[in-house]
Amino acid sequence: MRVDRLFRREELALDPVDLARLLLGAVLEADAPEGRIGVRLVEVEAYRGLDDPASHCYRGKTPRNAVMWGPAGHLYVYFVYGMHFCANVVGTEDGQPGAVLLRAGEVVEGADIVRKRRPNARGNGELAKGPAILTSVLGLAREQNGLDLTDPGSPVRLRAGERVPADNVRTGPRVGVAMAMDTPWRFWIDGSPAVSTYRRGGKRRQVRPAG
DNA sequence: TCAATGATGGTCT
DNA sequence: GACCATCATTGAT
Numbered sequence: 001m002r003v004d005r006l007f008r009r010e011e012l013a014l015d016p017v018d019l020a021r022l023l024l025g026a027v028l029e030a031d032a033p034e035g036r037i038g039v040r041l042v043e044v045e046a047y048r049g050l051d052d053p054a055s056h057c058y059r060g061k062t063p064r065n066a067v068m069w070g071p072a073g074h075l076y077v078y079f080v081y082g083m084h085f086c087a088n089v090v091g092t093e094d095g096q097p098g099a100v101l102l103r104a105g106e107v108v109e110g111a112d113i114v115r116k117r118r119p120n121a122r123g124n125g126e127l128a129k130g131p132a133i134l135t136s137v138l139g140l141a142r143e144q145n146g147l148d149l150t151d152p153g154s155p156v157r158l159r160a161g162e163r164v165p166a167d168n169v170r171t172g173p174r175v176g177v178a179m180a181m182d183t184p185w186r187f188w189i190d191g192s193p194a195v196s197t198y199r200r201g202g203k204r205r206q207v208r209p210a211g
Numbered sequence: 212t213c214a215a216t217g218a219t220g221g222t223c224t
Numbered sequence: 225g226a227c228c229a230t231c232a233t234t235g236a237t
Contacts, residue, residue, distance in 0.1 A: 045229070055229090059223085079220075174229070176229050201229085213237080215236095217233085218233105223225105
């Protein structure tokens with residue numbers, strides 16, 4: 001049976017690692033000028049705050065990451081690499097900052113709109129493959145930072161999708177992250193064509209050769 | 212099909 | 225001034 005309701009804030013007030021598993025299969029929906037676009041999340045990454053060196057929160061509160069210290073269920077959008085935005089769902093619990101990066105999804109509503117925006121995409125399953133692509137497909141940018149995804153009146157909302165069986169969920173190290181390679185906080189739905197390909201992080205390696 | 216690389220600008224030290 | 229939670233393109237198999 002299909003579950004269609006919006007998430008409530010208290011359901012999302014979890015440790016980001018737990019929130020990441022919950023978000024797999026959920027549908028992020030946004031109102032675009034041309035119509036409604038819905039994306040079923042198939043790949044996410046957890047970023048805890050204070051004890052996670054890879055998190056934007058690790059070095060403390062700044063104007064950029066302030067949203068992650070706020071209530072759960074809000075949208076954290078940040079600008080990266082000069083040309084891209086990435087979107088997160090805030091998973092703050094008991095005042096601890098943290099969020100879940102949305103890495104990839106399958107377009108389940110408004111695919112015709114998305115295809116016009118991204119004529120170069122191969123198959124329908126790969127219309128939202130990659131965090132910056134997913135973010136742009138939904139029309140999210142700086143102005144959407146801080147939106148409440150649990151508010152029915154918000155232009156961007158988060159719906160509970162069909163529950164994903166635990167057997168279908170795989171884990172691994174996070175993409176593009178050089179530190180904390182031993183924490184498998186990337187979660188994805190096995191077999192989805194939209195799951196992005198893994199790339200290791202930049203210069204720093206977890207273990208530097210001795211000598 | 213896969214690995215290497217340039218584009219590009221905000222954020223923090 | 226260095227560092228990026230990236231993408232599309234290029235060039236080598």
